Amino acid sequence: xxxxxxxxxxxxxxxxxxxxxxxxxxxxxxxxxxxxxxxxxxxxxxxxxxxxxxxxxxxxxxxxxxxxxxxxxxxxxxxxxxxxxxxxxxxxxxxxxxxxxxxxxxxxxxxxxxxxxxxxxxxxxxxxxxxxxxxxxxxxxxxxxxxxxxxxxxxxxxxxxxxxxxxxxxxxxxxxxxxxxxxxxxxxxxxxxxxxxxxxxxxxxxxxxxxxxxxxxxxxxxxxxxxxxxxxxxxxxxxxxxxxxxxxxxxxxxxxxxxxxxxxxxxxx
Amino acid sequence: xxxxxxxxxxxxxxxxxxxxxxxxxxxxxxxxxxxxxxxxxxxxxxxxxxxxxxxxxxxxxxxxxxxxxxxxxxxxxxxxxxxxxxxxxxxxxxxxxxxxxxxxxxxxxxxxxxxxxxxxxxxxxxxxxxxxxxxxxxxxxxxxxxxxxxxxxxxxxxxxxxxxxxxxxxxxxxxxxxxxxxxxxxxxxxxxxxxxxxxxxxxxxxxxxxxxxxxxxxxxxxxxxxxxxxxxxxxxxxxxxxxxxxxxxxxxxxxx
Numbered sequence: 462x463x464x465x466x467x468x469x470x471x472x473x474x475x476x477x478x479x480x481x482x483x484x485x486x487x488x489x490x491x492x493x494x495x496x497x498x499x500x501x502x503x504x505x506x507x508x509x510x511x512x513x514x515x516x517x518x519x520x521x522x523x524x525x526x527x528x529x530x531x532x533x534x535x536x537x538x539x540x541x542x543x544x545x546x547x548x549x550x551x552x553x554x555x556x557x558x559x560x561x562x563x564x565x566x567x568x569x570x571x572x573x574x575x576x577x578x579x580x581x582x583x584x585x586x587x588x589x590x591x592x593x594x595x596x597x598x599x600x601x602x603x604x605x606x607x608x609x610x611x612x613x614x615x616x617x618x619x620x621x622x623x624x625x626x627x628x629x630x631x632x633x634x635x636x637x638x639x640x641x642x643x644x645x646x647x648x649x650x651x652x653x654x655x656x657x658x659x660x661x662x663x664x665x666x667x668x669x670x671x672x673x674x675x676x677x678x679x680x681x682x683x684x685x686x687x688x689x690x691x692x693x694x695x696x697x698x699x700x701x702x703x704x705x706x707x708x709x710x711x712x713x714x715x716x717x718x719x720x721x722x723x724x725x726x727x728x729x730x
Numbered sequence: 731x732x733x734x735x736x737x738x739x740x741x742x743x744x745x746x747x748x749x750x751x752x753x754x755x756x757x758x759x760x761x762x763x764x765x766x767x768x769x770x771x772x773x774x775x776x777x778x779x780x781x782x783x784x785x786x787x788x789x790x791x792x793x794x795x796x797x798x799x800x801x802x803x804x805x806x807x808x809x810x811x812x813x814x815x816x817x818x819x820x821x822x823x824x825x826x827x828x829x830x831x832x833x834x835x836x837x838x839x840x841x842x843x844x845x846x847x848x849x850x851x852x853x854x855x856x857x858x859x860x861x862x863x864x865x866x867x868x869x870x871x872x873x874x875x876x877x878x879x880x881x882x883x884x885x886x887x888x889x890x891x892x893x894x895x896x897x898x899x900x901x902x903x904x905x906x907x908x909x910x911x912x913x914x915x916x917x918x919x920x921x922x923x924x925x926x927x928x929x930x931x932x933x934x935x936x937x938x939x940x941x942x943x944x945x946x947x948x949x950x951x952x953x954x955x956x957x958x959x960x961x962x963x964x965x966x967x968x969x970x971x972x973x974x975x976x977x978x979x980x981x982x983x984x985x986x
Binding site: 517519520523536539543544547550551553554557565568624625632634635638639699701703704705706708710711712713715716717719722 | 752861869896
């Protein structure tokens with residue numbers, strides 16, 4: 462809807478002006494009495510919640526459609542204001558650990574080291590790849606690109622994969638507890654799990670390969686039994702849960718939109 | 731942008747369901763007494779808070795891989811009610827988050843809940859921690875927090891993915907009492923296996939109504955149940971009478 466401003470100084474002034482106005486508005490809201498905050502929250506939530514359904518349910522391109530991108534950008538801008546708070550939160554918590562030399566303060570030092578190095582390398586690699594180093598020859602990787610690769614692909618991604626791989630061990634311990642046959646339900650779970658697991662390995666299909674592949678007896682072959690279990694038992698159950706969930710989500714959205722869920726209307730109590 | 735196609739059932743259905751839920755809210759507002767069935771998982775929340783208090787250890791509330799969406803808002807609302815209980819016993823709640831918007835919201839909600847519970851001084855803003863927006867960095871951060879603080883109770887409410895079992899199994903190893911609820915159907919089995927109590931399906935959105943017993947919230951839950959009955963009847967009827975329905979009706983229902 463809005464064309465980007467091409468003139469540099471005007472653009473800069475608008476950006477700083479917008480930031481200043483936003484900070485003034487936020488400070489004013491923060492300092493306002495609780496009752497005013499409550500009324501403001503109720504009104505803003507109602508209007509914001511009304512935009513998208515009305516725009517969607519009026520058929521075709523309508524008077525609200527051109528504002529769609531601006532409204533979405535507004536949501537992103539509001540979220541961006543809170544991003545700084547996240548960094549402040551991290552720095553405050555870990556800074557306190559370091560200053561007070563708590564038992565776990567080495568972990569906080571690791572946080573600061575990681576945070577500063579990653580931020581520095583990320584910015585340099587993106588915005589000033591020639592900083593303090595010679596330009597890379599053809600076929601060579603530049604220093605900052607290499608550092609970025611080392612830190613992100615050589616450290617961050619393997620660390621993430623390591624945590625993910627823990628899941629394999631946790632699945633075994635959780636499965637052990639879930640499969641202990643103490644009740645009828647646990648017994649059924651165990652039986653279905655065995656059928657589905659065996660059906661997914663060659664030895665499983667071999668075990669029942671002697672059963673005829675046609676006629677009603679075919680359902681006793683493990684691969685067919687597994688298909689029956691997943692498509693006729695598991696899938697409808699999942700769909701039933703999802704039906705319940707989505708209707709619940711409509712109800713919860715309605716409660717939030719109309720500010721009936723009083724938890725969110727700050728200062729209401 | 732896409733717009734609703736009013737020649738099919740779907741946009742009508744959303745408004746009909748919304749109207750039914752609205753009717754439930756209106757009936758509750760007008761004074762109709764409504765009943766909600768017992769949810770053992772939610773009854774166990776007070777037990778978990780009590781146990782953490784007896785052990786003198788904090789509790790952990792994880793709102794999942796929170797985004798700005800209805801399940802995350804619901805999770806924050808639930809955390810507010812748990813905080814009110816925690817305030818009664820002066821027990822700490824640690825709340826690690828992945829989203830800074832949710833962090834800001836949770837801070838406000840918990841602060842108010844502690845004040846309402848009669849112990850504003852028990853609220854510590856540093857207990858609400860932004861760890862990381864990366865799934866597994868967040869998971870490892872939460873696991874570390876659980877181990878360092880030796881939490882006595884874990885509450886997992888919100889959207890979860892593969893990290894659900896990592897968190898729940900760590901809590902299980904620590905011997906913490908664990909209550910979970912998630913709209914992510916793929917994670918429900920993991921929580922059932924690793925947690926003491928699990929809220930399943932639509933129960934997730936009924937938790938606040940169950941905890942507060944506020945008539946208007948109960949009315950919305952009643953309305954949702956009517957919607958489910960109506961949807962089930964519609965599915966049953968269209969399945970049984972599929973062959974008898976004329977082509978325009980089938981087209982309207984999206985069955986042709």
